[in-house]
Amino acid sequence: MASGWRMNLNHDYAVNLLKGMLEIYSPSGSEEEISLFLADEMRKRGFDRVWRNRVGNVYGEVGSGRPTVLLCGHIDTVPGRIPVRVEGERIYGRGAVDAKSSLAAMLNAAILLKESNLKGKVIVAGVVDEEGGGKGIKSLLRENIVIDCAIFGEPSGIDNITFAYKGHLKLKVTCRTATGHLSAQPLLSNAVEEGIKFWLKFKRICEEKYKSPHGVFYSLTPALAKIYSRSTTGSIPDICHMNIDLRLPPTIPPEKAIEIVASAIEGFRGECGCDVGFRVISVVKPYVADRGNIVIRALREAISEEIGGEAGLIRKTGTSDMNILGLHLKVPVAAYGPGESILSHTHNEYINIREYLASIKIYKRAVEKIFNYMVK
Ligand SMILES: [Zn+2]
Secondary structure, three states, X not given: OHHHHOOOOOHHHHHHHHHHHHHOOOEOOOOHHHHHHHHHHHHHOOOOEEEEOOOOOEEEEEEOOOOEEEEEEEOOEOOOOOOOEEEOOEEEOOOOOOOHHHHHHHHHHHHHHHHOOOXXXXXXXXXXXXXXXXXXXXXXXXXXXXXOEEXXXXXXXXXXXXXXXXXXXXXXXXXXXXXXXXXXXHHOOOHHHHHHHXXXXXXXXXXXXXXXXXXXXXXXXXXXXXXXXXXXXXXXXXXXXXXXXXXXXXXXXXXHHHHHHHHHHHHHHXXXXXXXXXXXXXXXXXXXXXXXXXXXXXXXXXXHHHHOOOOEEEEEOOOOHHHHHHHHHOOOEEEXXXXXXXXOOOOOOEEEHHHHHHHHXXXXXXXXXXXXXXXX
């Protein structure tokens, strides 16, 4: 089977690798097994250097010197098992779209690049906790790996490139009221009911003031992710916590979003029967890449040469590790990967096998182009 690698993509290997990755359930926080699996796989495939870091990120390197292109995917998924199965042209499984197909394709592309005359170095990184707090990408940045540009493996569809992601601000808002006997409810305010009043008010503020006519990408969009209460004496709830997730357009950086929340809370204090406050849980700034950067140029050309037509440049309303690395290292980046992102985090995640295989060739071609642009 190994001889099939000589310059050619081995379809059976590529499909089996992806299936193997999907068989390993790896929600954020439980990535050890898949990390070890990929390290082993890259060693077997003759990567020049393979290592894992403290948090469980896995890396494989082919080639040497500069330029160095980082192909970065994530090895965690959201929770929720989906039995791995092949139906016609589709492979179903948790992470089939977000984002194991992308990472498997990157690994296959690196194997093909190793067989060719590489003009630099390629590092394939599988990082942990992308769906959580981004522990993996942050620890990658602390390793001070020298890279010249990066492609992030996230579903964009075979003929699209993602150049922009929204930011996020995760908050915990807490309402506290006096407690008392449930039978005294007409006389007491209820922390859960106050919490709901605040949420509805805040949602209305976002819709009225921060909804852009240019669509969701440019709007401040809030979601109530979780609401839970306590009643310290077992009676009327006197504490209500709400986890609120705000998605930030490039026009509203986190500091501005925090001001918006603080002012909504200030306004609510005047009209409610509770003590209300908030705490910031996590922040990721919005990120918009330069559409003319070399990574995007290379991907556009690679897509049109492999599958024909013009690649689309898209903005996504989610957030990704690209935001963190792009802002930190200030090198050219873009996100690209097979799969329809609408299927991400659903119970129906599947990847089209042909699309997955085509993406391997596109990654490979794009990296070759980047080397050609950079090595004069
Ligand atoms: Zn993802």
